[in-house]
Amino acid sequence: MTRERSIPEAALPRLALYLRVLGELTENGAERVSSDELASATGVNSAKLRKDLSYIGSNGTRGVGYEIAPLVHALEGTLGLTQNRSVALVGIGNLGHALVGYSGFAERGFRISALFDVDPDLVGIPIGGIVVEHTRRIPEVCPERGVTIGVVATPGQAAQGACDLLVDAGVRCILNFAPVVLQVPSEVDVRKVDLAVELQILSFHASQHGPGTLPRVVNR
Amino acid sequence: MTRERSIPEAALPRLALYLRVLGELTENGAERVSSDELASATGVNSAKLRKDLSYIGSNGTRGVGYEIAPLVHALEGTLGLTQNRSVALVGIGNLGHALVGYSGFAERGFRISALFDVDPDLVGIPIGGIVVEHTRRIPEVCPERGVTIGVVATPGQAAQGACDLLVDAGVRCILNFAPVVLQVPSEVDVRKVDLAVELQILSFHASQHGPGTLPRVVNR
């Protein structure tokens, strides 16, 4: 029983990217696309793109290209987007509010179905149609609502506690916005989005652009 | 004139991570740290950590470990954080507001020094002490304020236009939150944060956790 080759981790963000751009192409009325076209629309090397698509099966026709509709279907299946995912969001501060209002989630089949915070002024208030629960109710509410993905948007010092509650509640996938390294059991998957880190990487690149670029003066 | 080995791209996010954790250790009164300690605090393999630190010079003492203060200094220098960076933010919606309020930027030496939007209700209003300018004034305002990093937090269809204005204004580093592939000249560096993509990657992993995990019922 030979283990089937699984999809390389590095390919996953690109698969999600292809999916989005294919959606845009469909809106523009396209039905077929070649690897070169999709490659230039996504900024990915076309050989890499073909290899990525080959991981999810041979969906193209030689000499022609890819039918968009079945390709989209295959991508959605691979990414597990056919089962509508229920998301819990912990921490309804500035960022939490922005996430609740972010339409990109719903467009991709992610439904925010539970909100949690410790602030008594927030608990009981509906935001975007969902009543905020107290964070301590995570273990009770998450299983009830079939939550499979937890988003941590608390301040740093509250993040590990929120994470622990989510893990207790059976959540196995966590997206962490707090500037903290979360400790989790090995079966739990954590992805981290750290805005300060992104800026620091850019800052590094800015320093590389020749230090002469900085005090640029423009004639007026 | 041999080109000095440059820092691998893959190491940059880790360098930023070490920097943050070292700051926490300093707050706790530590002055020295070994690669094993820092490795377990950051979740990075200790050999990889030592190799990462070796890219920015030999900062440790064999048999002892690393002095935190000079290490922090070296990291800040490498990441270009000693020169205070001036950041422009385009698009003051939900996410833009959250970014203005995010303290993590200031803590790392990033000063948001210009805000832009096209909404006439926003233009002229101060947010977090900075008056919102109309997006069309980017080419004028950014050079005046020495902006080196631009953050695009507009809706997707406005993102390329905002990006073009930033590039015209001499900005060479862009952090893009819009779900769009920005086209830029090769000397411009774009990093992308796509929340929907992060969720889709988690969704993939959720599908891998054995489909039996989903309809988990908890006894009460």
Added chain:
DNA sequence: ACCTGTGAAGATTTTCACAGCA
């Protein structure tokens, strides 16, 4: 004895380049 720094091996990812089918 302890811990850094690093060659070398190993793993993963990207790119090349072309065979093979429409």
Added chain:
DNA sequence: TGCTGTGAAAATCTTCACAGGT
């Protein structure tokens, strides 16, 4: 001829394991 699918080469990244200071 045109474009996919893919072995094989190249590049990059990670891990091992130990030499070499303190």
